[in-house]
Amino acid sequence: MRHAYAPRAATAAMAGVAPPAKRFYHERVIDHYENPRNMGSLDKSDPTVGTGLVGAPACGDVMRLQIKVDDGGKIVDVKFKTFGCGSAIASSSYITERVRGMSLDDALKIRNTDIAKELCLPPVKLHCSMLAEDAIKSAIKDFRTKRGGSLVSGTGAQPTVPQSIAA
Amino acid sequence: RQVESAAVLCDNDRCRAIQPVGEGTTYYDLLSDSGQLTFDVDTGKLRRQFLKHQQTVHPDSFLQKEDIERALAETQSSWINNAYATLKDPLLRARYLLKLHGEEIGEKDQITDPELLMEVMESREEIEMARTEEHIADIRKRNEHKISGISGALSRAFAGGDLSRAKELTHHLQYLRRISQTVHNWEPDSSAREDTRGGN
Numbered sequence: 001m002r003h004a005y006a007p008r009a010a011t012a013a014m015a016g017v018a019p020p021a022k023r024f025y026h027e028r029v030i031d032h033y034e035n036p037r038n039m040g041s042l043d044k045s046d047p048t049v050g051t052g053l054v055g056a057p058a059c060g061d062v063m064r065l066q067i068k069v070d071d072g073g074k075i076v077d078v079k080f081k082t083f084g085c086g087s088a089i090a091s092s093s094y095i096t097e098r099v100r101g102m103s104l105d106d107a108l109k110i111r112n113t114d115i116a117k118e119l120c121l122p123p124v125k126l127h128c129s130m131l132a133e134d135a136i137k138s139a140i141k142d143f144r145t146k147r148g149g150s151l152v153s154g155t156g157a158q159p160t161v162p163q164s165i166a167a
Numbered sequence: 168r169q170v171e172s173a174a175v176l177c178d179n180d181r182c183r184a185i186q187p188v189g190e191g192t193t194y195y196d197l198l199s200d201s202g203q204l205t206f207d208v209d210t211g212k213l214r215r216q217f218l219k220h221q222q223t224v225h226p227d228s229f230l231q232k233e234d235i236e237r238a239l240a241e242t243q244s245s246w247i248n249n250a251y252a253t254l255k256d257p258l259l260r261a262r263y264l265l266k267l268h269g270e271e272i273g274e275k276d277q278i279t280d281p282e283l284l285m286e287v288m289e290s291r292e293e294i295e296m297a298r299t300e301e302h303i304a305d306i307r308k309r310n311e312h313k314i315s316g317i318s319g320a321l322s323r324a325f326a327g328g329d330l331s332r333a334k335e336l337t338h339h340l341q342y343l344r345r346i347s348q349t350v351h352n353w354e355p356d357s358s359a360r361e362d363t364r365g366g367n
Contacts, residue, residue, distance in 0.1 A: 053284045053285065054278070055283070055342070056274065056276070057272060057278055057341050058272055058273060059345075060287075060344070062287050062342075064288060083288070083291040127275070130275075
C-alpha cells in the first residue's frame with residue numbers, strides 16, 4: 001500500500017523556526033495599550049521623585065516607572081515608559097493607575113499576580129507583570145535611597161518597620 | 168549495530184537507514200568538524216554541512232519507505248534546520264552555548280546593570296524621536312558597531328570559560344538586537360508608540 005505524498009509546509013520550517021503563535025490580547029490589555037495611562041516622565045533629579053528602571057533580558061523589554069512622593073509618604077504623581085510587548089505596556093500602565101494615591105508601603109504590597117489577574121494575562125506573559133512589580137519596587141527603593149539611605153519615608157513621623165524590598 | 172551518535176543515516180553503505188536523532192547530541196556534533204562547543208564558528212562550513220545533511224533527509228527520498236522512516240526523516244530535518252539556524256546566528260549561538268553549560272537565560276533573569284538599561288532606554292527613545300532616514304541610518308550604524316564590539320567580547324568570554332561574563336554579554340546582545348529590529352521596522356511618520364504586536 002502506498003501513501004500519498006503531502007508537500008511539506010512552509011518556509012518557516014526551512015528557516016528552522018516554528019511559525020509564531022497567533023497572539024490574542026485580552027481587551028483590557030488592548031485598552032491599556034491604546035490608551036495608556038500616565039505615559040511620560042518626571043524629573044529624575046527632583047528629590048521627591050523615585051525612578052525605577054528594569055529589564056527582561058529574555059525578550060529585550062525595558063520599563064521605566066517614576067513616582068513623585070509627598071511629605072506624607074503618599075504617591076502623588078506617577079509616570080511610566082515601556083518598550084516591549086502589549087502585555088508589558090499594559091502591566092506598567094495598569095500599575096501606575098493602581099499606585100496613584102497609595103502610600104509607599106501599600107504600593108510595595110502589590111504582587112505581579114494581582115496585575116496578571118486584572119489584565120487576564122496568559123501564563124506565557126506572566127513575566128511582564130513581574131517586570132511591573134519589579135519596577136515599582138525599584139522606584140520606591142530609589143526614592144528611599146535618595147532620602148539619605150534610610151528605609152524610613154520622609155515624614156518625620158514615627159518610623160514604621162520597613163517592609164523588605166525585593167532586590 | 169552501533170552508529171556514531173550524530174549520524175543521520177546508518178553508516179553502513181549497504182544499509183543507510185535513517186536514524187533517530189542521537190540522544191545527547193548537540194548541534195555542534197552535527198554541523199561542526201570537531202564537535203567542540205565554541206563561540207567561533209566557520210559559517211561557510213556550517214552551511215555546507217547543513218546542506219549535505221538536508222539532502223539525506225529530503226522527503227522525496229522517503230516516499231516509498233515505511234511510515235516510521237518518514238517520521239524519523241521529518242524529525243531529523245527539523246533538528247538539522249534548528250541546528251543551522253542556531254549556530255549561524257551569534258545571539259542564538261550564545262544562548263545555546265549558555266544552555267549547554269547549564270546557564271540558560273530564562274524569563275526570570277534580571278538585569279543587574281543599570282547602565283545597560285539606561286543605554287537601551289535612550290536608544291529606544293532616540294529611535295522614537297527620529298524623523299529622518301538619515302538619523303535612523305546613523306542610529307543603525309552606531310548600533311551595529313556596538314554589536315560587533317559585543318560579539319568580539321563574547322568570543323573572548325567563551326574562549327576563556329567565563330560564563331557569567333558571557334551571560335552578561337548575551338543579555339546585552341539581546342537588547343542590541345532588539346534595537347536592530349526596531350530600527351529595521353522604523354518608518355517615517357510612525358506613531359510615537361511602536362507597534363510591537365507582531366514582534367515578540
